[in-house]
Amino acid sequence: MWSFDSTSMLIAGLLTGIVFGFLLQRGGVTRYNVIVGQFLMKDFTVLKTMLTAIIVGAVGIWGMLAIGMMEPSGLHIKSATLLANGLGGVIFGVGMAILGYCPGTGVAALGDGSRHAWPGLLGMIFGAGVYAEVYPYIMDNLLKVADEGKVTFADVAGISPWWFILGLVMIAGIVFYLLEKPASPNKPTGHSSHHKPGLTGGAA
Amino acid sequence: MPTETCPNGTCLSRLFARKRWSPYVVGTLIGVLSWVSFYGMGKALGTSTTMVHASGIVTGLVAPSHLETNAYYAKEISPPKKAMFDWQFALVIGLVGGALIGSKLIGRDTFKEDVPAVWSARFGPSRAKRYSAAFVGGAVLLFGARMAGGCTSGHGISGGLQLAVSSWTFFFAMFASGVVTAFALFGMKGRNHVEL
Numbered sequence: 001m002w003s004f005d006s007t008s009m010l011i012a013g014l015l016t017g018i019v020f021g022f023l024l025q026r027g028g029v030t031r032y033n034v035i036v037g038q039f040l041m042k043d044f045t046v047l048k049t050m051l052t053a054i055i056v057g058a059v060g061i062w063g064m065l066a067i068g069m070m071e072p073s074g075l076h077i078k079s080a081t082l083l084a085n086g087l088g089g090v091i092f093g094v095g096m097a098i099l100g101y102c103p104g105t106g107v108a109a110l111g112d113g114s115r116h117a118w119p120g121l122l123g124m125i126f127g128a129g130v131y132a133e134v135y136p137y138i139m140d141n142l143l144k145v146a147d148e149g150k151v152t153f154a155d156v157a158g159i160s161p162w163w164f165i166l167g168l169v170m171i172a173g174i175v176f177y178l179l180e181k182p183a184s185p186n187k188p189t190g191h192s193s194h195h196k197p198g199l200t201g202g203a204a
Numbered sequence: 205m206p207t208e209t210c211p212n213g214t215c216l217s218r219l220f221a222r223k224r225w226s227p228y229v230v231g232t233l234i235g236v237l238s239w240v241s242f243y244g245m246g247k248a249l250g251t252s253t254t255m256v257h258a259s260g261i262v263t264g265l266v267a268p269s270h271l272e273t274n275a276y277y278a279k280e281i282s283p284p285k286k287a288m289f290d291w292q293f294a295l296v297i298g299l300v301g302g303a304l305i306g307s308k309l310i311g312r313d314t315f316k317e318d319v320p321a322v323w324s325a326r327f328g329p330s331r332a333k334r335y336s337a338a339f340v341g342g343a344v345l346l347f348g349a350r351m352a353g354g355c356t357s358g359h360g361i362s363g364g365l366q367l368a369v370s371s372w373t374f375f376f377a378m379f380a381s382g383v384v385t386a387f388a389l390f391g392m393k394g395r396n397h398v399e400l
Contacts, residue, residue, distance in 0.1 A: 001261070001288060002289075003281075004288070004290075005289065005291055005294075009245070009291045009294075010290075010291065012247075012291060013245075013247075013292060013294030014294040014297060014298040014301075015298065016240070016291075016295050017296060017297060017301070018299075018301050018302035019237055019298075019302060020234070020237060020295065020357075021298060021299035021300060021301060021302025021303040021304075021305075021306070022303065023230050023233050023234055024230075024299070025302065025303040025307050026230060026306045026310070027225055027230030027231075028227075029230075030307075032317065032320040032322070032323070033322055033398055033399050036320070036322050036386055036390070036398065037322075037398035037399075038382075039382040039385070039387075040383075040386050040387065040390060040394055040395045042395045042400070043400055044227075048227035048228060048231065049227040049230050049231040050231065050356075050360055050361060051231065052227065052230075052234075052235065053230075053231040053234035053365070054360075054364040055235065055365075056234075056235025056236060057234075057235040057238040057361065057362075057364075057365030058235075058364075059235075060236070060238070060242075061238070061239065061365055061366065064239070064242075069243065070243060074243075074246060076247075076248040076366070077366055077370070078353045078354055078358070078359065078363055078370045078371060080368070080369040080373065081370065082370070084351050084353065085353065085359075085370045085371075085374045086373050086374070087348075087377075088348045088349065088351030088377075089352050089359075089373065089374040089376070089377025089378035089381065090348070090378070090380075090381040091345075091348030091351060091352075092344075092348030092349050092352060092355065092377075092378045092381070093348070093377065093381025093382035093384075093385060094344055094382075095342065095343070095344030095345025095346070095347070096356075097341075097381075097382045097385035097386040098340060098344065098389070099341030099342050099345055100320065100323075102345065102357070103252045103254075103255060103345065103346065103355045103356070103357070104251040104299060104357045105356070106345075107251065107299045108302065110300050110303070111299070111300040111301060111303030111304035111305075112304070112306070112307040112313075112315060113307060113313070113314075113316045114317045115318050116318055116319065116320070116334050116338045119335040119339040120342040121342060123338060123339035123340060123342025123343040123344075123346070124252075124255045124342040124346040125255050125258045125259045125262065126259070126339070126343045127342060127344060127345060127347040127350075128252075128256045128258065128259040128346045128347075128350060129259035129263065130343065130347055131276065131347050131350040132260075132263075132274055132350075133274070135274075135275055135276035136275055139275070142351065148369060150368075150370075151368070151369050151370075152367040152368055152369065153367045153369060153372070156369060161367055164367050165367075176228075
């Protein structure tokens, strides 16, 4: 039970987490209002951050593969068990809208002063435990349905991954342009982007 | 939300002084962080597996024999390859520290939140109610993440950038479901309480 990775891996993980948590906090996505604001289609910070990270990440990883800096075995593709991916995603979305965080931003929110993220964390650990108990049932009934293996869109389509990256860049370009376009005159939304420090909710 | 990106990184001090960074800057740096973790550590950014390890610790303390016989724990926690306290576990602990540094040290922020404004406008200021909902939300969230095989970081970012079919399936499903759930919970009125 008390097994540990090597010290160097633990330090590497810790440093990665510190940088990741710092960035999430600086980007504002450790705030409930930002996450729920995304689902209510008012604050698009989450979408902008994720799409940018995906594109920059993709260019680097597929670039390193292309020039031989990385081997294909260095990829970490998760199995396309499509029913489980989709249904799990639907369940995840319900939980994320209620909690107002995903696992990463929820844990980071603890460091950003969100007290209600603590019961959220306990809930996450509980939910993981529940899943572990029903895993055999899910294994037999869900994970075997529509199992396509560890595939990418490039594998499925049989074309270069760069076509998909190009597509992503173009989609992101259009989405970002529409989101950043100055608001039309009949929609005078104020530009008070910086959150108000006094916004602390109803602490008793 | 105005997005003044920093050209060529010439205004690093201004960037640090700002309360909140541009999502494009943050997204770019998270993308670069993923290069470092893939290339330098042979790892993909992720968080939700650690919750399985955490529940494994609780199970191990309460019912040690059950930890050994449960098929899922056996699959996810099998040293030496998959240690209980692994790279990702350290990452998750680091997340708290990193956000703390960003919030208190760099941001000089005194932010404390028990019941968010959007929530209290709809469900009232009760802390017990909000905490209960957060617990339930967290449980549902993680159950879904484990069924799908990852969360917003493991599937959303790491899987998305690898163009994984599984991850994009998850991403669209969770986003659509989150939008529907949020509107069901807060309605159009809820939007007015979202501070930009």
